[in-house]
Amino acid sequence: MSDEDAQISVQKYKPLGEVFSALGSVKRLQSYVLLANGDAPIDVADALDISRSGLQNYINDFKERELLEKDGKSLIPTETGEWLLEEVESMEDEYEEYRQSALRDRIEELSAFASSDSDEFIKQLIRDHPDEVRDVYGEEFGLDDDSA
Numbered sequence: 001m002s003d004e005d006a007q008i009s010v011q012k013y014k015p016l017g018e019v020f021s022a023l024g025s026v027k028r029l030q031s032y033v034l035l036a037n038g039d040a041p042i043d044v045a046d047a048l049d050i051s052r053s054g055l056q057n058y059i060n061d062f063k064e065r066e067l068l069e070k071d072g073k074s075l076i077p078t079e080t081g082e083w084l085l086e087e088v089e090s091m092e093d094e095y096e097e098y099r100q101s102a103l104r105d106r107i108e109e110l111s112a113f114a115s116s117d118s119d120e121f122i123k124q125l126i127r128d129h130p131d132e133v134r135d136v137y138g139e140e141f142g143l144d145d146d147s148a
Contacts, residue, residue: 008011008070018065019067019084020067021061021065022058022061022062022064022065022067022123024034024090027050027086028058028060028061029049030048030058030089031044031048031050031055031058032058032062032067032068032084033047033085033088034047035059035062035068035075036067036068036076036077036081036082036084037085038074038076041055041056041059041075059075062081066078066080066081066083067080067081067084069081099132100132100135100136101134103133103136104136107125107136
């Protein structure tokens, strides 16, 4: 890749990189989704157990990247912010489906190699992946939220 191509590539992804930077942690992402859905900043700070000044820093980043804007005393998503919110919510659903499908595939793959002691295999799988197994096979394995 030439230096010119590298420069074009950097410029091409810069705006998207800035959006990802603004959403660069779980709390930032959660904050953005809640704010874009109309939750009041004070409620978001309380719900996510973050300081109001910390949340204000997030809000400033969201506004700087033109994801949120003031509308009177409220924050609303910009056109770009609306698009991003839809994409995040869609990705969340798709990721959960992918994660469950991948776990099912992995379980099937491992089951083929499991020894005759399948109970031990299942116990090990639950120890290694408690949340995923509970989400995908909770009812089948008789798991509740406190089992794993």
